[in-house]
Amino acid sequence: MTVNIRHLASSHRFETTVDGFTCELEYTLQGKVMTITHTGVPSEVGGRGIASELVRAAYEVARQEGWKVVPACSYARVWSERHPEYAGLRA
Template identity: 45%
Template sequence: MQVIHHPEEQRFTLAVEGHTAVLEYTRHGDTLIFTHTGVPPAIGGRGIGSQLARAGLEYARQQNCRVRALCWFVSGYIERHPEYQDLRA
């Protein structure tokens, strides 16, 4: 399973068994604002949301961006993974 970044749509996706999970963001200057993570129930509980969050945060780091997590899932992911806390705006 590979996370795919769609910069023109400002989202990351991960397709699994015919279902698509998504992490949506908006970019304001050097800040990425993560607004929504959605994982269909049929593929929930497999760490797919975490894969999306990690991909989004790694992208932010590569782009030298700060992060605001309006999405509760990404916010919680950052709390549980101190290696990403330095990205907070």
């Protein structure tokens, strides 16, 4: 599934809207370390890979910005373990 993910840098948030439901990833930023604190996808649109795309988008922004990532939320932690291609970005 392809979704249009927006990075709302001033709010430390990534989001997309699918079938009218807002899906989000929230993070904090300390220096050059992004800590992913929450990934949320409403059950009405769950199971479509949306959370995965949100986490991937966060890691890609971190790569572009030269940041390291701490996947503090449980979903982001499991996702990062399943995607070793992003291991070099982990703080």
